[in-house]
Amino acid sequence: MSAAPESPAERQAIDRLFNPRSIALVGATERSIWSIAANDNLRRFDFKGSIHYVNPKGGTIFGAPAATSCAAVGAPIDAALLMVPEAKMIDVFADLEAAGVGGAVILSAGFAELGENGAERQRAVAAAAKGAGIRILGPNCLGFANFVAGAPIWTTPLRRPMADARVAIVSQSGAIASQLEQFAYQQRVGVTHMISTGNEADITIADAIDYLARQPEPRAIALFLESVRDPARFAAAVQAATAAGKPVVLLKVGTSEATARAAQAHTGSLVGDDRIFDALCRKLGLSRVHSLEELIVTADLFARLGPVECEGLALTAMSGGMCEIMTDQADAEGIAIPTLADGTLKRLREALPPFATPANPLDITGAAMLQPDLIPTALAALASDASVGALGFVFDAPLKDDARGFARSFIRHIGEGFKAAGKPCVMMSHTFSAVNGEAREMTDSAGVIYSGGGVRHGVSALGHLAAHHAWRRRAAAAADNVPAAAGTTNAARPNGERDVLDYLATAGVPVIPARLARSADEAVAIALALEANVVLKIASPDIAHKTEVGGVALNLRGEAAVRNAFDTMLARVREAAPAARIDGIVVAPMRQGGVELFVGTMNDPQWGPAIAVGLGGIWVEALKDTSLRLLPIGEQDALDMLAELRGTKLLDGFRGAPAADRQALARAIVAIGQAALALGPDLVSLEINPLLVDGARVEALDGLTEWKESE
Structure with a gap:
């Protein structure tokens, strides 16, 4: 995958669109709910620039004179909202070009979402826009809102911008973007930008992410994704955002039809359609979530907590039952809840009442209600443990404090504990809870980062933060150890077991x-x-x-x-x-004993070559216990894949069998991946089943290739 760089002119046009100083509402009318909402949003945001109403009939619209065309406005226009019928859309661009408009949002539907005829109309509109030098967002798009600049072009009602906004929302669905913005407001999560890309005739999800990567305000990007139209641009944009310190949290729906077609290859049928995208997330450091609520909660904590320096989490509640819930959840999601060091346990034992049991998660007991000084002492002790990278404390911030100010005082003690910990800390509600202005002021004034997303999403979000740090650490360490993608070096097409094994041997793979x-x-x-x-x-x-x-x-x-x-x-x-x-x-x-593994590669039409590792022999199809990565991989990637298998313990010696040499096994897996890459794009699949490991001996026992049919 290689991404074409955005030209300076294209970048400038997008900047003008998403941060406009003057806006034209083309097709404005007081009879349209879309037009009314767009105008109301501009007024509600107190847009400081110029608003121009354009309608061929002229007249007065929203109390202001309307121009009959953009050119007739006679003033610079950065961005336009096009609310004109689909049949007249192409004719608009000559006027926009004459007026020097930088970019336009196309609200109108009736394009690619209707099938091939609509797609043809969409291509014609895109060509007209390109010819006029105008970037377009949409069609079939609700628009965007630049909250920090007070500049919305959005066609359903929005709430006012919030202070201290740090999360940007990007969505291919305008309706989903609206729901995310509403939920963010309910949780008092400040949104910096919201961009809906619609049909993506021009500006794609990748363009939106790339724009946000260059803006100072977003600290994390919440992304709702249905499909990726330009894989190379998407990957490059995510990498740019990550490099700029803006992690991307992703909710993706659906699976790749292209990958489903590739699943006729044996490897494809084993890993399933969506596993390729999971492998991409691992490669790019994307944090993938599975609900709208989790998307906002996780992006919010990424934006506010900052980097977590090690994977281990320490969790605290005033309920043994809640501690058990958190333990079960963390275990189910593979989140590290480390056992505390003896020194940490000693500090906790000295600080807590005799009936409290030092552990992680820590039940600080109801004694904290009477002795809130226990909280900072316990949190400082937990944070002193080298295995702990972040801390969570379960307590609900009320919507209104009681007359005695108990909640405010209690939260202040939690804030003291967070400060004493000196590591990323979050207070999370027990269950989903609304967060109003008073709750946010109460926690902010105490120096407490608070999430009303509940323990379920709070713990999951902390796990994503820890995993992202681990990914950064591994990516930095592996930068010099992952071999470059091999170019096509083998003109022949090895076919048949012996031919394939002979080829693998020349590529450095140990074969029988x-x-x-x-x-x-x-x-x-x-x-x-x-x-x-x-x-x-x-x-x-x-x-x-x-x-x-x-x-x-x-x-x-x-x-x-x-x-x-x-x-x-x-x-x-x-x-x-x-x-x-x-x-x-x-x-x-004849080989007997050892562990049989399956190693197979496939060439995904969208994301490129990938490699799967799993238990082999007769078990590969029965268990489908596989781990997947995009190629090329390094030895650490291969070791991680082996560790992810449900049957990984078989490699450590089972019922007296010798433990497998994982490092030698990893080298063989990397060599198989490189051998597949060297065979070029016509290779559909290269499969080794089994790859036998018996102590230090690793051997490919059987090999198979599948090739594209000659055209």
């Missing part, structure tokens, strides 16, 4: 010593030379699953056994698969 026999006499000679029990396997480019046609014979020794197995196998296979080409029979030493 084996030879191809074309007669029973050759098979016997090879078997006797190996001086070991042998396995015979049919060699045919047309037979993917040898056992299904009787193409495997195991544990053979001696001339008679090998000769008989050779002749019997040929007859059996020819009967079961009469049309299959048969190159001969592979003779290899």
